[in-house]
Amino acid sequence: MTGKHLALILPARQSPFTVGVRETNEPGPGEILVRIRSTALNPSDAKAQKRGIYVTKFPAVLGSDAAGVVEKVGEGVTRFDPGDDVFFHGAYDDNDLSTFQQYAIAVVDFAAKIPDSLSYDQAATLPLGIATATIGLYGKVNGLSLVPPWKHGGLGKYRGMPIIIFGGAGSVGNYAIQLARMSGFSPIITTASLRNTNYLKNLGATHVIDRYLSLPELKQAVERITSAPIHVIYDTVSIRETQEAAWQLLGPQGRLVVTLPSVIDDRQRVIHTNGNPHSEENWETGRQLWLHLSRWLEKGDIVPNHVETIPGGLKGIGAALERFEGGQVDGVKLVARPPETER
Numbered sequence: 001m002t003g004k005h006l007a008l009i010l011p012a013r014q015s016p017f018t019v020g021v022r023e024t025n026e027p028g029p030g031e032i033l034v035r036i037r038s039t040a041l042n043p044s045d046a047k048a049q050k051r052g053i054y055v056t057k058f059p060a061v062l063g064s065d066a067a068g069v070v071e072k073v074g075e076g077v078t079r080f081d082p083g084d085d086v087f088f089h090g091a092y093d094d095n096d097l098s099t100f101q102q103y104a105i106a107v108v109d110f111a112a113k114i115p116d117s118l119s120y121d122q123a124a125t126l127p128l129g130i131a132t133a134t135i136g137l138y139g140k141v142n143g144l145s146l147v148p149p150w151k152h153g154g155l156g157k158y159r160g161m162p163i164i165i166f167g168g169a170g171s172v173g174n175y176a177i178q179l180a181r182m183s184g185f186s187p188i189i190t191t192a193s194l195r196n197t198n199y200l201k202n203l204g205a206t207h208v209i210d211r212y213l214s215l216p217e218l219k220q221a222v223e224r225i226t227s228a229p230i231h232v233i234y235d236t237v238s239i240r241e242t243q244e245a246a247w248q249l250l251g252p253q254g255r256l257v258v259t260l261p262s263v264i265d266d267r268q269r270v271i272h273t274n275g276n277p278h279s280e281e282n283w284e285t286g287r288q289l290w291l292h293l294s295r296w297l298e299k300g301d302i303v304p305n306h307v308e309t310i311p312g313g314l315k316g317i318g319a320a321l322e323r324f325e326g327g328q329v330d331g332v333k334l335v336a337r338p339p340e341t342e343r
Contacts, residue, residue: 004024044128061095118297164249165189222249
């Protein structure tokens, strides 16, 4: 296939976005070309543009989460055919793999078919959020190396063991709660705005604690729920205040997962994870996740984030990313529809 398509382009570090035209390239071995119907926005996209991090080559296309239709398959691809509805995890620093555009190349190891019960918008909420949750809990290098649900004995493996998840209403928090439920953790304690209580309990949280409590109040709330030592905490927020609070709640042999650089000087017990399955150390964990993800969605073991669609196609993304910097996204995943972009 030869042709051109529209993309949201970051011309230089920390520059404003512009909509431009890119070549639509062919998929290579182990790849598929996808016509993107929906792409989700993440805090990392806002940080890449505003703070000049994560991306090293310009002009750049951002975006890592997308869903759409297979247009063409590369050499050796047998799991997908043209016309399949798929969702996939894109990548920064290779503009062909990024998702803020109308067409992208997807690596088949990190792609799956969309179950009939899900829309493109819903499917697009999954990739980075569930990868970050999965790698943090089960990754051997950038995670706790827990036994994952896809391995024999993994389902319910940690029954009766408490877990705390900071930031349950965010995308990573949503998926961490659901994975913790599949792994058998109980109680599953999460912090969030209390307006999200029913939603998070439906995902699997047993207790929702007000995110605005002071540390002494938070400790008391946890002690009222369980007297068992806390061996696993996943801090999906990972600002200084939440990391320090999590560290205070952790049991003597416990370990803490953070999604931003650690402010705690203990590399044995604090793991700084990332949700990039394209890196060598995360590849196998990511591959296994994507082999099982469609089935989990079909069974209802995993459900997608709540969706808020943004208007304007690719042109609406820049303004929507500003909401992350202002802390104005809570309990939803922002999703843009590239086909709705006007020239």
